[in-house]
Amino acid sequence: MSKIIYTHTDEAPLLATYSLLPIIAGYAAKAGVEFETRDISLAGRIIAQFPERLTEQQRIGDALAELGELAHDPSANIIKLPNISASVPQLKAAIAELQALGYDIPDYPENPETDEEKDFAARFDKVKGSAVNPVLRQGNSDRRAPASVKAYAKAHPHSMGEWSADSKTAVATMGHDDFFSNEQSVVMPSDDTLRIEHVGEDGTVTVLKEKLPVLEGEVVDATFMSAQALDAFLDEQVARAKAEGVLFSVHLKATMMKVSDPIIFGHVVKAFFKPVFEKYGADLAAADLSPNDGLGAIYAGLDQLPNGAEIKAAFDAVLAEGPALAMVNSDKGISNLHVPSDVIVDASMPAMIRIGGHMWGPDGKEADTLAVIPDSSYAGIYQAVIDDCKANGALDPTTMGTVPNVGLMAQKAEEYGSHDKTFEIAARGTVRVVNAAGDVLLSHDVEAGDIWRACQTKDAAIRDWIKLAVTRARLSETPAVFWLDAQRAHDANLIAKLEKYLPEHDTDGLELHVMAPAEATLFSLARIREGLDTISVTGNVLRDYNTDLFPILEVGTSAKMLSIVPLMAGGGLFETGAGGSAPKHVQQLVEQDYLRWDSLGEFFALAASFEHLAQTTGNGKAQVLADTLDRATGTFLNEDRSPGRRIGTIDNRGSHFYLALYWAQELARQSDDAELAAAFAPLAQKLADDEKTIVDELIAVQGNPVDIGGYYRPDPDKAAAVMRPSATFNGALASL
Template identity: 75%
Template sequence: MATIIYTHTDEAPLLATYSFLPVIEAYASTAGVAVETRDISLSGRIIAQFADRLPEDQRIDDALAELGALAKTPEANIIKLPNISASIPQLKAAIKELQDQGYALPDYPDSPATDEDRDVRARYDAVKGSAVNPVLREGNSDRRAPASVKNYARSHPHSMGAWSPDSKTNVATMGADDFRSNEKSVVLESDDTLTIQHVAPDGTVTVLKESVPVLAGEVVDGTVMRAAALDAFLTEQVQRAKDEGVLFSVHLKATMMKVSDPIIFGHVVKAFLPAVFDQYGDELAAAGLSPSDGLGSILTGLEKVQNGAEIKAAIEQGLSDGPALAMVDSDRGITNLHVPSDVIVDASMPAMIRTSGHMWGPDGEEADTLAVIPDSSYAGVYQAVIDDCRANGALDPTTMGSVPNVGLMAQAAEEYGSHDKTFEIGGEGVVQVVNTAGDVLVEHDVQAGDIWRACQTKDVPIRNWVELAVTRARASDTPAVFWLDPTRAHDANLIEKVKQYLPEHDTDGLQIEIMPPAEACAFSLERIRKGEDTISVTGNVLRDYNTDLFPILELGTSAKMLSIVPLINGGGLFETGAGGSAPKHVQQLVKENHLRWDSLGEFLALASSFEHLATTTGNARAQILADTLDRATGTFLEENKSPSRKAGEIDNRGSHFYLALYWAQELASQQEDADLAAAFAKVAEDLAANESAIAEELLAVQGSPADIGGYYRPDDAKASAVMRPSETFNGILATLA
């Protein structure tokens, strides 16, 4: 039997799964398609790491490792929902919840002192940050807005804030002594195993990473952000924001870049509150309170510090003395510096641009903002959009073109600032990347506190990326631009490879360009304003940034993107948009039993999954399911059955009902398979006849708190009861089983 793997992940997408998965299973069964689940949630990954320490009834298999192996096979058909890319505070919160649920898990060791501590730390480090995506992404990314979504956005435009030519909003970035400016890059001539080491001034060699296997043709980079330069830059920006009378904000990616960016975030917290850390830094450190965990963690931890009230008063004074801070939640006093994972650059910057270049201030009002993005690799992209809006006004969703993306990400390409090749340097010296022959390939002088990182990009994914770019340009008859900067070391090597591999494909009549990112962005914006589309062909980080930036401006959300990963060995990975895992949605559900998560991304991914299944297995009914689901999704959009933000109105569960109704109607009326039409005729009739009753049952539960039995690991029975409250709907679905 053909099989689709549907992933259990985290937060809002997980809760939505309790409601939508029964629909998928019922409809897929009519085509002989099995739908299986695999738990790759943060809690599931934690439990799998410690399975050897848990009793039999609590153990679960390492589903992520299983899916990683499956992704390398032609049979792979995986629907991957958004998951938590865990920061340290999130990881600790998940551990605490699991401990409270009866799992005998060790605490996360902040400062491992024993072999036992180091083992525990290594296990936890394996699940934090972007631990999932690099394992599953055995292919490059093809993300675009489907025609039905784009047409709906044009006819039902989302709100866009007006831009003033006098806007003082800008991006501040280093441009020197940062990752971009210090980058060195080499292309390996043959297979090898590299070592990353630190050499102290007295000649002492400390191995930072003992074994880095590489393949011939692989691009290997190393670079460093100098802590002293970072601190000087941040001090200047705090003063600049105050002088210009704008909000101060920092935009990092402390989830994906799980090692480097929390450290940078800590530098920002210290730069904003210099007097506090000058006077109390040692006491905070002794209490285990780190600025890298955010201001919120420090404030909470002060309750257990002897002079906590005194330090809290100093923090409040520091916040008062500095520029106004951008807020995550001004009503609750949650600032831009409270939690490193609250302000993620790829989502926060387009949201700011969409809102007139404004963020929210402590007074609850919008204001111009200085957006601090320390590393200059891609900061210019956001400045280009800001400059364009300042000169030409806000973009118009009713007329603007689109910027689909072909992203290089296969086999952990360009995984910057994360995993096991990023280090906070302990002392003065030199960091070197050395091959087995003893040759130094990359070398940087470093000081204590500098952040050094390396990354790898294999040749096979680069070849596949170039091929996918040409394929998409040909299929859509759209210009494609490689966003690569010849003055940056890594990009210069990629440009040579792109020029080498493009002639292997038929590019006659296609417009394929190579431009530095800021220039490519300006070029794409000029075309967008004419209603024209431009494919952005980017590396991994810009893939993440662009597939939030442009969809948020075009569609109002990145969750409505079609996100396909054609796996290199023939399988398919279908991601459900780029919308994150929406913790605020869970908070609303628990508070008032209303889930505003929009499952449109799941609908789009499911249709692509069925289509892939039909193509690879010859299952004609799977193709019918795909085609009818596409049409049903179009009706769903036109009938405006997306979730409302307000309790007492349609939510995620109601959306699933209407999608099921429209899909059943399409299946009942299709002409290709009479038996299938007959099987759905009664379902469509019953759903339509009971529409009012089902809608009422789904609305009746809203307005009161909901018990799901856990945030990071909900209780299955409780969560299912909350997410499937319509007995009428459930009963009709059961007739298909």
């Protein structure tokens, strides 16, 4: 029997799985395709790290490690749903929930001192931040909006805010003494083992990373951000926002960049509330209330301090004096600085641009915003879009072209592989990268508090990325732009490799360009305004940014993208879209029994997964599943069966019913496999006959609070009961 692995993840995608998986598993079984699940949720990853502390019933295997091995198997076929890339506050919240459920999970040691605490910290480090994606993504990314989604967006355009030429919205970035400006890069001449060390002013050598294996041709980079320069920059931006009368906001990636960006976020909190930390910083530190965890965590811990009310009043005074802070939830008083993982740059900046350069202020109204993105590596792409919109107005979804992406991410490529090589410097000195022979390859003079990091990009991943870019350009007959800046050390080495490896491919008739990111942004914007398509060929971080930026502007969301990762070993990883809105959807479900999560990304991933299975195993029935699912999804879009915007309309569960109906109808009428047609004809008829009853049953439950047994570790029985409330629909599926 052919097999597909379906990942068990977090939040709204997990809840949707309780409704969708019984449908797709039942349909697939008729074609000899088996679905298996693997738990890579945040809670599951935590549990897997502490088997010796748990009962036999509580223990689970390390599914992420298992899937990491499977990704190197040519037979791999994995559907990967969005998962939590945990910030420290999220990690702590998940631990607390598990402890309340009876799991003997230790507390997270923020400042480990004992050997046991250091052991616990090392285990938690395997869980937090971008723990999942670098393990599974053993191939490069091919991500684009399916033709059906683009057609729907053009026929049913999403709302776009108006842009004014005199908008005060702007991006603020350092431009010096940051990761971009301090970067050094080297291409390894042979296999080696590197060492990262800090040499103090007195000559004391502290090893930061003992062994860093590298391969011949691998690109190794190192850089740092000056803490002193960062603080001076942030002071200027707080004053600037106040003087210009705009909202102050910061946009980081505290989840994926799990070491560097929480530290930067802490600097922002301290800069905005400078008078408070100057007066009460020692009190907060003594109580382990870190600005890195955000204002919300500090507020929650003030009750334990004898002068907590006094400190709270000091925070309130700064907020009252301004500048006004951009808000995550104005009604609940949750600001941009409350939680480091609440405002993620790749989702927050496109959303701001889409609504006319605005964010929400404390008064609940939209306002122009100063978007602070400290590192200048990619901040320029957002300023370029803002400048374009000021000059030309908002983009028009009914006419605009598309910007698909080919992203370099295989084998932990680039910045997302830097977590275990990122350090907050303890003392003035020099950080250097040394090879096995003792030669210094990369070196930086640093001060206490600076953030230093190194990252790697393997030659095989780069070659595969170039090949994939040429393949996509050829198949789609679309110009492709390599977003590389010759003035950046890392990019200069990639450009040299591009010049070396591009002649290996047939590029006759292809339009290929190399442009710095801001230039590439303007080039792509000019083309999409004319209705033309342009492939962005980017590194790992820009892959993440671009596959939110352009889809949010083009089709209203990045959740509707087709995301395929052709694994370098020959298997396939099929991703289902972004999960940035997942937390809000869970909150609404718990409060109103209404889940607005759109599973369209899952539908696209499933069709691609079935097709890959058919091609690699020769299972013709799997190809029938792929073809009929693709047609059913087209009907789904044409009939506008995505979750509605308000209670009383179909939500995620109703959208699953309609997919099941249209898919069964397509299977029943297809002529390629008479056995499958006969198997699904009765189901198609029953679902059509009972449509009103099923929809009524699904809508009837809405409007009341529900108990799913936990946020990070929902109770499976409770979650399934909530997500499958139609007895009529459940009975019809059981008939398969």
